[in-house]
Amino acid sequence: MKTAITSTTIFLSILFLMLGMVSISCAQDQEMEPADTEFYEPEPPVISAGENTSIDAPSDAIILFDGTDLSNWESVNGGEAEWDIEEDGAMTVVPGTGNIQTKESFGDVQLYIEWRSPMNMEHKGQNRGNSGVFLQKIYELQVLDAHENPTYINGMAGSIYKQTSPLANPTRKPGEWETYNISYKAPRFNEDGSMKEPARITVIWNGVVVQNNTEIYGHTPYIGYPEYNKHGKAPIMLQDHNSKVSYRNIWIRPLDNDQFSIKDHLE
16 A cells, blocks of 8 residues: 655655754764864964054944943953053963953944963973954854964964964964954844855954955864854854963954945946
């Protein structure tokens, strides 16, 4: 006897197949180790950056930190940000207090930030000057002491953490100020939550382009592979990774304004 194939049967078959794929993916992630997504070659070339790479905020920028207070920041655990403000106008991670994030949420942005690794030369690899700048709270641009400090290249400073290594290594010595000038385009999602356009990022580190319109493949897991889940605007987050990394001169420009081009005229 032949069995009639109904739309319900087809739907349930597809659903079970999808659930099976999700289960396989989750099982694979559970079986993975951190080293499975760490790569050591080819190492980005070490180059000398220009001496004067600091940029003052333009007139339309939102000042996120000017060296005086943390009023634009809060703890991700709730309440006030508990990082220290130093006499030189820097804010410094207080290990154990947790990550901090902006009170305001953002999408497409230009973000400028200066950072400094502590002089803890006894530490190596990921334990030396580790922090991170998270766009929309889940996409990490790595902060790490990269001066004569070998580590996996997709986890060094200037990398999109566990994803894409930088094109070059223009690092300064520990204790010296570094600059990130970031252009970030947030991901776009369809109404059903599926991916429409992935996030993209350009990073200029100490005046040198190290990420050139780089595609971001998803969130930032320590173990497993990145993936996307639909979301809207979200805060900028700075990471407490148990290292006394300092930050200063932080400003941001939301890039939500409409642009006009010759294509608009022709249409």
